[in-house]
Amino acid sequence: MTHSNRGVKAAIFDIGATLITGPPVAPNKVIAGLMKDVTAAEVSSVIMTNEFCSPEEVCYALEKPYGQMSQECKNGVCELWEAQACAPVEIDGATETVLALKAKGIRIGLLSDIWSPYYDGVCKAIPAIVEAADAVVLSFREGERKPSHLNFISALTKLGVDADESVMIGDTYTHDIAPALELGMHAVWVVARPDREAEDIMKVIKREAPPPTASVARISEVANLDIWTTV
Numbered sequence: 001m002t003h004s005n006r007g008v009k010a011a012i013f014d015i016g017a018t019l020i021t022g023p024p025v026a027p028n029k030v031i032a033g034l035m036k037d038v039t040a041a042e043v044s045s046v047i048m049t050n051e052f053c054s055p056e057e058v059c060y061a062l063e064k065p066y067g068q069m070s071q072e073c074k075n076g077v078c079e080l081w082e083a084q085a086c087a088p089v090e091i092d093g094a095t096e097t098v099l100a101l102k103a104k105g106i107r108i109g110l111l112s113d114i115w116s117p118y119y120d121g122v123c124k125a126i127p128a129i130v131e132a133a134d135a136v137v138l139s140f141r142e143g144e145r146k147p148s149h150l151n152f153i154s155a156l157t158k159l160g161v162d163a164d165e166s167v168m169i170g171d172t173y174t175h176d177i178a179p180a181l182e183l184g185m186h187a188v189w190v191v192a193r194p195d196r197e198a199e200d201i202m203k204v205i206k207r208e209a210p211p212p213t214a215s216v217a218r219i220s221e222v223a224n225l226d227i228w229t230t231v
């Protein structure tokens, strides 16, 4: 059987560096810098997969595996928490793009590895996108992170679509594009940070990794792709 031709019903967007940007240093790196002998990856594994209501809860969750934090470190986490909620900035054209697809009758999903305070900031930075979303799948609620297939499957289930009726749109090949293609989804690679993606760009060019369905330089090009009408 050749590839199905049932048409695209859903667009599932990554959030960070796809729809919003900022701040320059990721929170896991800030916290790892405050703590002793804990890596950014270890911090990430805790803060991205647990839901927190306060910075105190973050400290408590990190102290369990990694030991007592100094008061200075706790203060740093509090400052970071406050800053994160104001940090996200919309990437030009993001809201327009999502609303244009919504107007075409495409169901909208959000699929992100993210922690609680930054998502609060996302809701303030791109409220119309959050409002337009028919499904929101976030690592801190699911307890799972990309490239695990589980959150992708959860998004498809919530949207009520099959993999081949959906398009994943994201900036990171290994976390957004590769797992989507593995599941049989279409995938649009927004190559917003080519320097960070250089290795995967080369792999795709050398045909060592499967190509995305389409690639664009910026989010504002996504709604005009013919994928929405001709897949």
Ligand SMILES: [Mg+2]
Binding pocket: 014, 015, 016, 017, 018, 170, 171, 172
């Ligand atoms: Mg991203």
